[in-house]
Amino acid sequence: MTLPVRPHVPNLSGERFRVVYRLAGSEADAAQTARTIANEQTVEFPDAVVPDGDIRDQVMGRVEALDADASDGWLATISYAVETAGSDLPQLLNVVMGLTSLLTTVRAERIDLPDSLLDRFNGPRFGIEGLREVVGVWDRPLLSTALKPMGLSSEHLADLAYRCALGGLDILKDDHGITDLPFSPFEERVPRIAEAVARANAETGYNCIYAANITASADRIVERAYQAQDAGAGALMLSPALTGFDALRMLADDPDIDLPLLSHPTFGGSNVAGDSASFSHRLYYGQFLRLAGADVSVYANTGGRFPVSVADSHGAAAGCREPMGSLKPIFPMIGGGMTLDRGHALRAEYGIEAIFLVGGGLHTAGPDLTATVRRFVELVS
Amino acid sequence: MTLPVRPHVPNLSGERFRVVYRLAGSEADAAQTARTIANEQTVEFPDAVVPDGDIRDQVMGRVEALDADASDGWLATISYAVETAGSDLPQLLNVVMGLTSLLTTVRAERIDLPDSLLDRFNGPRFGIEGLREVVGVWDRPLLSTALKPMGLSSEHLADLAYRCALGGLDILKDDHGITDLPFSPFEERVPRIAEAVARANAETGYNCIYAANITASADRIVERAYQAQDAGAGALMLSPALTGFDALRMLADDPDIDLPLLSHPTFGGSNVAGDSASFSHRLYYGQFLRLAGADVSVYANTGGRFPVSVADSHGAAAGCREPMGSLKPIFPMIGGGMTLDRGHALRAEYGIEAIFLVGGGLHTAGPDLTATVRRFVELVS
Numbered sequence: 001m002t003l004p005v006r007p008h009v010p011n012l013s014g015e016r017f018r019v020v021y022r023l024a025g026s027e028a029d030a031a032q033t034a035r036t037i038a039n040e041q042t043v044e045f046p047d048a049v050v051p052d053g054d055i056r057d058q059v060m061g062r063v064e065a066l067d068a069d070a071s072d073g074w075l076a077t078i079s080y081a082v083e084t085a086g087s088d089l090p091q092l093l094n095v096v097m098g099l100t101s102l103l104t105t106v107r108a109e110r111i112d113l114p115d116s117l118l119d120r121f122n123g124p125r126f127g128i129e130g131l132r133e134v135v136g137v138w139d140r141p142l143l144s145t146a147l148k149p150m151g152l153s154s155e156h157l158a159d160l161a162y163r164c165a166l167g168g169l170d171i172l173k174d175d176h177g178i179t180d181l182p183f184s185p186f187e188e189r190v191p192r193i194a195e196a197v198a199r200a201n202a203e204t205g206y207n208c209i210y211a212a213n214i215t216a217s218a219d220r221i222v223e224r225a226y227q228a229q230d231a232g233a234g235a236l237m238l239s240p241a242l243t244g245f246d247a248l249r250m251l252a253d254d255p256d257i258d259l260p261l262l263s264h265p266t267f268g269g270s271n272v273a274g275d276s277a278s279f280s281h282r283l284y285y286g287q288f289l290r291l292a293g294a295d296v297s298v299y300a301n302t303g304g305r306f307p308v309s310v311a312d313s314h315g316a317a318a319g320c321r322e323p324m325g326s327l328k329p330i331f332p333m334i335g336g337g338m339t340l341d342r343g344h345a346l347r348a349e350y351g352i353e354a355i356f357l358v359g360g361g362l363h364t365a366g367p368d369l370t371a372t373v374r375r376f377v378e379l380v381s
Numbered sequence: 382m383t384l385p386v387r388p389h390v391p392n393l394s395g396e397r398f399r400v401v402y403r404l405a406g407s408e409a410d411a412a413q414t415a416r417t418i419a420n421e422q423t424v425e426f427p428d429a430v431v432p433d434g435d436i437r438d439q440v441m442g443r444v445e446a447l448d449a450d451a452s453d454g455w456l457a458t459i460s461y462a463v464e465t466a467g468s469d470l471p472q473l474l475n476v477v478m479g480l481t482s483l484l485t486t487v488r489a490e491r492i493d494l495p496d497s498l499l500d501r502f503n504g505p506r507f508g509i510e511g512l513r514e515v516v517g518v519w520d521r522p523l524l525s526t527a528l529k530p531m532g533l534s535s536e537h538l539a540d541l542a543y544r545c546a547l548g549g550l551d552i553l554k555d556d557h558g559i560t561d562l563p564f565s566p567f568e569e570r571v572p573r574i575a576e577a578v579a580r581a582n583a584e585t586g587y588n589c590i591y592a593a594n595i596t597a598s599a600d601r602i603v604e605r606a607y608q609a610q611d612a613g614a615g616a617l618m619l620s621p622a623l624t625g626f627d628a629l630r631m632l633a634d635d636p637d638i639d640l641p642l643l644s645h646p647t648f649g650g651s652n653v654a655g656d657s658a659s660f661s662h663r664l665y666y667g668q669f670l671r672l673a674g675a676d677v678s679v680y681a682n683t684g685g686r687f688p689v690s691v692a693d694s695h696g697a698a699a700g701c702r703e704p705m706g707s708l709k710p711i712f713p714m715i716g717g718g719m720t721l722d723r724g725h726a727l728r729a730e731y732g733i734e735a736i737f738l739v740g741g742g743l744h745t746a747g748p749d750l751t752a753t754v755r756r757f758v759e760l761v762s
Contacts, residue, residue, distance in 0.1 A: 002541075002743070002750045009532045011563035040686075043530035044556060046741040050530060059532035059564070084531060087561045088598040090623040094558060094647055099717070101622075101650025102687040149424035149431060150465060151390045151440035160383075175425060177475060180468045182392035183440070217469040218599070218627040241482075242471040244625040246599040266475055269482025274657020278650060305421075306483040336480070360427040362383070369383045 006053035016079040018064065018112040019096050022280075023074045024105040027066075030074035033106060034063045038078050040100050059084065075109065082117045089121070089246045089291060097278050104276035110283050110319075118325040125252055126260040126295040127328025128321070128353055134234065134260060135170045136207045140381045141352050143168075143373075144333060146359040147193065148175035154189040158196040160369065164362070165200030165208040167373025171296075171355065172197060173237050174213035176264045186216075186224065194232030209234025211262050221247055225257050235260040235296075241268025245292045252293025262333065263294040272312070281312040286319015290327045296355060300336025301346075308336070317350055331355045340365045340372065343379035356380065387434035397460040399445065399493040400477050403661070404455045405486040408447075411455035414486060415444045419459050421481050440465065456490065463498045470502070470627045470672060478659050485657035491664050491700075499706040506633055507641040507676040508709025509702070509734055515615065515641060516551045517588045521762045522733050524549075524754075525714060527740040528574065529556035535570040539577040541750065545743070546581030546589040548754025552677075552736065553578060554618050555594035557645045567597075567605065575613030590615025592643050602628055606638050616641040616677075622649025626673040633674025643714065644675040653693070662693040667700015671708045677736060681717025682727075689717070698731055712736045721746045721753065724760035737761060 021037060023030040038061030043050055050056050058081050065077040085092040097108050124130075132138055145164055147157045161172050172193070180186040190212045197210045212233040214224035221243060225236055236259050238248055251257055265285065271277060272284050279288075285299045297320050300306040302313040317332040334346060335357030346356050358376065365372045402418060404411040416428075419442030424431055431437050439462050446458040466473040478489050505511075513519055526545055528538045542553050553574070561567040571593045578591045593614040595605035602624060606617055617640050621629055632638055646666065652658060653665050660669075666680045678701050681687040683694040698713040715727060716738030727737050739757065746753045 001748055002544075002753075003530075004533075004537055007533060007537060009534075009564055036686075042558065043532065044527075044558060044740070045530040046745050049741065049744045051532075055530060055532035059530070083563045084558070086563075088601070090596055090598065090620070091558075091560045091562075093623060094560070094596070094620065098558060098647040099650065099681065099687070101648055102646075102654045102681055102689070102717075103650070104655035104688065146425075149384075149426040149436060149440070151424065151432075151436035152385075152388060153390075156385055156388060163383075177423065177425060177465070177472075177479060179472045179475070181472075182464045182467075183390055215471055215475070217471065218602075218625055218631040220469070221599075239471070239475065242474060242625055242627070244599060244623055244628065246623070247625065250599040265483075266479040267482055269480065269484070270651045270657055270659040273483045274485035274655070276651055276655020276657045300480065300483055305417075306480070307485065308483070336483075359425070360430065363430045364427050367382055372383075 003049065003051050007051055007055060009054035009059055011083060012054060012058050012081060013083065015082045015114050015116055017082055017114060017117055018077055018079045020109045021076045021078065022069060022107045022109050023076055027074065030076065031066055034066055034076035034078060037061065037100050037106065038063050041095050041098050042080060042084055082114065085117060089249050093245060101278040107277055107280060108283055109280045111287055115325055118327065121291050122253055122293060123290055123327035124293050124295045124330050127330055131260050131295055131331060134207065135209060137170055141347055142170040142331065142355040143376055143380065144171040144173060144355050144357045145169060145362050146173050146175040148178065148359065150175065150177050150181065151183050154184040154192045157184055157189060158192040161193045161210060162196040162200050163369040164373050165197045166204060167370040168204065168206055168377045169208055169373050171209055171211055171235065173211035173262060176213060176239055176266045179213055179215050187227065190228050190233055191231040198232060211235035211237045213237045215239045215242055225251055229257060229259055233259065235262055237262040237264055239264040239266045240292065241266065245288055248292040248294050260295040261293060262296040262298060263289050264298045280315055282315035282319035285316040287324065290324055290330055294330060296331045296333050298333040298335055298357065301334040301338060304337025306336050317354065321353060333357050335359065340376050340379065343376055347380045384430065384432050388432055388436060390435035390440055392464060393435060393439050393462060394464065396463045396495050396497055398463055398495060398498050399458055399460045401490045402457045402459065403450060403488045403490050404457055408455065411457065412447055415447055415457035415459060418442065418481050418487065419444050422476050422479050423461060423465055463495065466498060470630050474626060482659040488658055488661060489664055490661045492668055496706055499708065502672050503634055503674060504671055504708035505674050505676045505711050509712055512641050512676055512712060515588065516590060518551055522728055523551040523712065523736040524757055524761065525552040525554060525736050525738045526550060526743050527554050527556040529559065529740065531556065531558050531562065532564050535565045535573045538565055538570060539573040542574045542591060543577040543581050544750040545754050546578045547585060548751040549587055549758045550589055550754050552590055552592055552616065554592035554643060557594060557620055557647045560594055560596050568608065571609050571614055572612040579613060592616035592618045594618045596620045596623055606632055610638060610640055614640065616643055618643040618645055620645040620647045621673065622647065626669055629673040629675050641676040642674060643677040643679060644670050645679045646681065661696055663696035663700035666697040668705065671705055671711055675711060677712045677714050679714040679716055679738065682715040682719060685718025687717050698735065702734060714738050716740065721757050721760065724757055728761045
């Protein structure tokens with residue numbers, strides 16, 4: 001034997017968390033795949049030589065159920081010892097979906113964590129209610145746009161921000177591609193836009209906030225957050241597929257930061273899109289982001305520029321808003337090619353606990369940006 | 382007009398970098414998709430209102446060519462102004478593949494960066510030659526295993542490490558799931574394994590190295606790197622799909638760290654696997670990692686536990702080893718279910734500038750781990 005026989009594993013509480021995976025193929029295939037996942041995500045070891053006793057019985061994942069799904073395929077529920085999730089968010093994510101992400105027939109649908117594991121995460125600081133307090137809007141969906149196109153100067157972007165804020169928009173965010181570009185350097189752009197939004201707020205009495213895109217090198221993210229906060233930004237935006245989900249968690253837990261956090265989905269589309277996706281929208285845009293402490297989850301909605309199904313769009317919103325232990329519900333920010341004329345329908349579809357993001361569509365709706373924004377507010381009120 | 386007319390964009394050098402995308406569909410579809418990408422990855426703006434002049438002509442991506450691919454589909458070459466890549470690696474990645482990652486018919490195949498852009502990145506510190514100097518092996522592929530299964534104590538893992546090192550293995554790495562677990566806490570495990578490997582080296586005269594898995598919370602990665610280095614680890618392993626690619630870059634550029642870096646592919650499989658993948662193996666496991674400064678790219682090879690094609694496996698190795706300006710070539714570490722009996726064939730297939738990773742397979746090959754490793758070394762020598 002190359003390994004100890006029946007090694008005793010101390011520190012096992014017996015508590016387990018559950019992950020539901022959607023599996024393609026026949027029932028026999030699905031049953032085999034479920035067993036493969038239970039092994040792959042934990043011991044990652046040839047079954048014949050997995051040590052008996054604690055490792056096989058408790059440390060290795062356990063297939064708890066395999067059910068036919070109403071629509072298609074199979075739903076396997078696999079439980080894992082809470083101890084496998086280690087001491088941080090990356091390791092929890094790693095147990096939910098490690099090298100299994102290479103199996104194109106597997107998609108993680110949702111997670112169910114016991115309080116002992118949930119309690120390790122502070123989650124969103126603001127959530128839906130906290131963000132409503134910041135912007136002072138309680139009775140309608142919130143509205144947002146992205147400041148763009150790339151290539152505009154900081155001055156031009158600030159002017160766009162001013163005109164949008166004047167019309168009553170709630171959240172102005174940098175486009176995800178506008179980080180620290182020579183056309184609009186971070187240290188120049190952020191104070192200018194923040195000042196423009198404050199100036200508009202002084203005129204209107206509204207509390208529009210500017211979400212500065214702080215996506216940056218790993219060792220500069222915190223510095224950018226402080227700079228943006230000091231410059232008067234009202235929120236921070238980060239792209240976790242570029243920075244890792246835990247960079248959001250780091251910001252959400254930082255006692256010196258007191259701003260809502262927006263998550264942007266750039267770079268990570270194949271995690272959720274298409275037949276070989278590893279995650280449901282509900283999990284990736286909802287549950288993961290709440291563990292990471294985002295207050296707003298930006299994603300591409302159905303019927304826009306991207307091939308997203310109605311079910312996936314609604315799944316993302318559900319993941320943001322459904323009960324999840326002590327973690328606050330967060331705002332789905334519904335974008336990806338939305339237009340003004342869908343405002344009313346989007347409200348009917350998502351209710352008021354949502355943020356509608358119209359980017360380029362604000363510029364095709366008429367020559368007067370402030371008037372367009374006013375119309376947008378009326379449409380959803 | 383909501384935007385300035387023909388805004389002048391200063392700071393445009395005229396230099397551009399290129400990305401080749403593979404597109405599915407008819408030629409007309411592909412031509413339309415290529416134009417969509419050029420817009421989406423930069424200005425992200427309705428074409429009718431993209432400002433004429435510098436923004437449309439230079440800041441927006443430009444479709445340079447659309448060619449039928451030998452095997453299937455189309456290859457679109459799109460160029461971007463080097464200034465769009467901003468000041469850091471995340472923004473460069475963001476221009477290569479932003480929300481386009483949601484388009485399931487698009488896969489980024491490779492990038493071609495001019496020296497002015499490549500020179501911003503130091504790349505791998507060791508590369509193939511530097512790592513060979515560390516382990517003192519020049520005339521054969523290097524050999525590696527992963528220390529597992531999860532659940533073993535630090536003492537047991539250290540014992541495995543000792544026995545493998547005694548047999549002549551070159552690199553012992555923590556399994557990607559072994560981070561900071563109660564069964565084998567980081568601060569206990571790393572010194573023990575490092576000590577065991579040093580003890581074996583003292584007996585054999587070899588220079589086996591231990592790659593400690595430092596994947597952790599965003600704000601603890603650097604601390605873990607220092608701890609591992611101080612404890613005698615000979616390399617560091619990080620999982621960039623969990624931490625962001627730039628966390629590798631941060632470590633590679635840290636003047637207080639002087640260890641080779643291994644990249645592990647956990648959590649990120651859907652980026653490269655299946656029909657809706659966003660990236661080729663060559664780009665994701667090769668070019669991106671060299672920009673990020675990894676010295677070793679671990680990936681799942683064809684014929685193992687995962688459905689990976691021969692072309693993709695070879696593509697990853699090509700991305701690691703082909704010329705890329707001043708950036709050193711790096712080792713592909715070929716794993717994902719390799720077994721001892723493939724050692725000879727793998728050498729014939731990949732040559733000697735590769736690392737073969739046999740994990741669980743070492744434990745099914747016989748009862749004496751040290752003897753098994755010796756056989757593995759002989760097989761590939």
